[in-house]
Amino acid sequence: xxxxxxxxxxxxxxxxxxxxxxxxxxxxxxxxxxxxxxxxxxxxxxxxxxxxxxxxxxxxxxxxxxxxxxxxxxxxxxxxxxxxxxxxxxxxxxxxxxxxxxxxxxxxxxxxxxxxxxxxxxxxxxxxxxxxxxxxxxxxxxxxxxxxxxxxxxxxxxxxxxxxxxxxxxxxxxxxxxxxxxxxxxxxxxxxxxxxxxxxxxxxxxxxxxxxxxxxxxxxxxxxxxxxxxxxxxxxxxxxxx
Amino acid sequence: xxxxxxxxxxxxxxxxxxxxxxxxxxxxxxxxxxxxxxxxxxxxxxxxx
Amino acid sequence: xxxxxxxxxxxxxxxxxxxxxxxxxxxxxxxxxxxxxxxxxxxxxxxxxxxxxxxxxxxxxxxxxxxxxxxxxxxxxxxxxxxxxxxxxxxxxxxxxxxxxxxxxxxxxxxxxxxxxxxxxxxxxxxxxxxxxxxxxxxxxxxxxxxxxxxxxxxxxxxxxxxxxxxxxxxxxxxxxxxxxxxxxxxxxxxxxxxxxxxxxxxxxxxxxxxxxxxxxxxxx
Numbered sequence: 001x002x003x004x005x006x007x008x009x010x011x012x013x014x015x016x017x018x019x020x021x022x023x024x025x026x027x028x029x030x031x032x033x034x035x036x037x038x039x040x041x042x043x044x045x046x047x048x049x050x051x052x053x054x055x056x057x058x059x060x061x062x063x064x065x066x067x068x069x070x071x072x073x074x075x076x077x078x079x080x081x082x083x084x085x086x087x088x089x090x091x092x093x094x095x096x097x098x099x100x101x102x103x104x105x106x107x108x109x110x111x112x113x114x115x116x117x118x119x120x121x122x123x124x125x126x127x128x129x130x131x132x133x134x135x136x137x138x139x140x141x142x143x144x145x146x147x148x149x150x151x152x153x154x155x156x157x158x159x160x161x162x163x164x165x166x167x168x169x170x171x172x173x174x175x176x177x178x179x180x181x182x183x184x185x186x187x188x189x190x191x192x193x194x195x196x197x198x199x200x201x202x203x204x205x206x207x208x209x210x211x212x213x214x215x216x217x218x219x220x221x222x223x224x225x226x227x228x229x230x231x232x233x234x235x236x237x238x239x240x241x242x
Numbered sequence: 243x244x245x246x247x248x249x250x251x252x253x254x255x256x257x258x259x260x261x262x263x264x265x266x267x268x269x270x271x272x273x274x275x276x277x278x279x280x281x282x283x284x285x286x287x288x289x290x291x
Numbered sequence: 292x293x294x295x296x297x298x299x300x301x302x303x304x305x306x307x308x309x310x311x312x313x314x315x316x317x318x319x320x321x322x323x324x325x326x327x328x329x330x331x332x333x334x335x336x337x338x339x340x341x342x343x344x345x346x347x348x349x350x351x352x353x354x355x356x357x358x359x360x361x362x363x364x365x366x367x368x369x370x371x372x373x374x375x376x377x378x379x380x381x382x383x384x385x386x387x388x389x390x391x392x393x394x395x396x397x398x399x400x401x402x403x404x405x406x407x408x409x410x411x412x413x414x415x416x417x418x419x420x421x422x423x424x425x426x427x428x429x430x431x432x433x434x435x436x437x438x439x440x441x442x443x444x445x446x447x448x449x450x451x452x453x454x455x456x457x458x459x460x461x462x463x464x465x466x467x468x469x470x471x472x473x474x475x476x477x478x479x480x481x482x483x484x485x486x487x488x489x490x491x492x493x494x495x496x497x498x499x500x501x502x503x504x505x506x507x508x509x510x511x512x
Contacts, residue, residue, distance in 0.1 A: 054251035224273035
């Protein structure tokens with residue numbers, strides 16, 4: 001791949017063209033996978049003898065949670081590239097990821113609560129995973145709010161990027177703190193909330209959903225970051241030809 | 243029994259499905275609208291020049 | 292070296308002149324901590340069980356509120372630009388400023404905490420442990436809050452935004468701090484949390500001024 005490819009797509013017009021062409025493929029493929037996965041998970045996969053039909057929620061909970069975390073990693077990575085290479089394109093990508101990531105985190109938390117309530121009688125508990133996910137939401141909201149509060153574009157980009165990078169370092173520390181706290185309490189809730197081992201016929205819709213969500217995510221980011229790039233470059237020549 | 247019936251967990255499962263799909267739809271729709279707005283704005287600028 | 296001392300003395304003079312600001316932080320800490328026994332079941336067991344979280348929360352809150360203005364006044368009267376232009380290390384200057392701020396806001400807080408601890412029925416050695424914990428955690432929080440203040444410089448009402456950004460970063464400090472206090476009262480081993488707190492303090496002392504300086508440079512352009 002090499003740096004040359006990065007430089008080539010790093011320029012706004014190339015990025016815009018690449019992303020505009022990429023989007024439909026990701027969108028339709030992603031939607032297809034999500035449809036197949038949902039149908040498979042909701043209707044086809046057999047009922048769990050322990051949990052009945054409630055486990056089907058994980059087909060929506062797990063992809064959202066997984067995506068919320070990888071989106072944040074992507075946002076942090078884009079922020080680093082933005083600061084190091086002073087790339088407007090990278091900052092646009094980071095800015096586009098934030099609202100989608102926040103939305104995914106919220107859905108992960110909500111579906112988690114909807115799963116927890118009937119399953120274990122409690123919608124929430126302060127164990128490491130749930131706490132970290134909640135903190136992740138705060139991190140996203142901090143980024144979005146900071147970016148929106150600073151009027152000047154470049155300053156907003158770089159300040160928010162600093163916060164994103166700080167968040168990446170911070171999240172494992174938080175996770176570890178809560179794990180440590182809980183092991184001291186010997187909370188039985190940890191084992192209670194462990195995902196059951198999932199096997200065979202119940203597994204394939206989950207994988208399909210995760211991959212489908214990923215492609216959908218790429219499609220949304222394509223559209224949002226292309227809009228952002230256009231907005232930033234609105235005075236330049238290549239934009240006039242669109 | 244209809245395959246749409248999730249037993250006692252009916253409410254929870256279908257609510258999760260609903261909000262998940264809603265979120266996905268909103269995310270894409272938001273991105274789409276942002277894009278449309280920017281393109282509109284640029285077209286107006288081009289016309290007024 | 293001389294410049295650092297000059298800056299330190301200047302900060303001292305400013306803090307003394309603005310003693311009301313300094314006092315506000317301490318009063319806030321005191322009131323927040325006092326409020327809980329006042330409005331709830333003030334039995335000895337109950338108070339001893341919550342003194343850890345209360346101490347951490349009160350100091351967090353007081354620190355957050357009194358640090359909103361650490362850079363604001365200097366920003367407005369151009370002092371920060373002067374510091375940037377000086378030949379000395381900007382990071383070192385920020386470190387000095389943060390340290391001076393700690394001395395005048397957090398040190399009194401630590402002393403007052405001894406008084407509060409007795410109100411919470413804490414006895415003997417535990418009071419020292421509480422003060423030690425607050426020492427470590429306020430040092431850490433000062434650096435985190437300085438960074439957040441730097442990054443929100445120029446925003447008109449940064450309070451809520453600062454809280455949003457600060458909470459995730461400060462959470463481990465608060466968790467381990469309250470755990471240390473709780474363990475000490477229960478007679479359990481406190482070395483674990485204290486090691487972690489010290490580690491965080493070291494990390495924030497070294498990285499804090501550097502990242503605050505970067506944030507200030509970004510906000511100043």
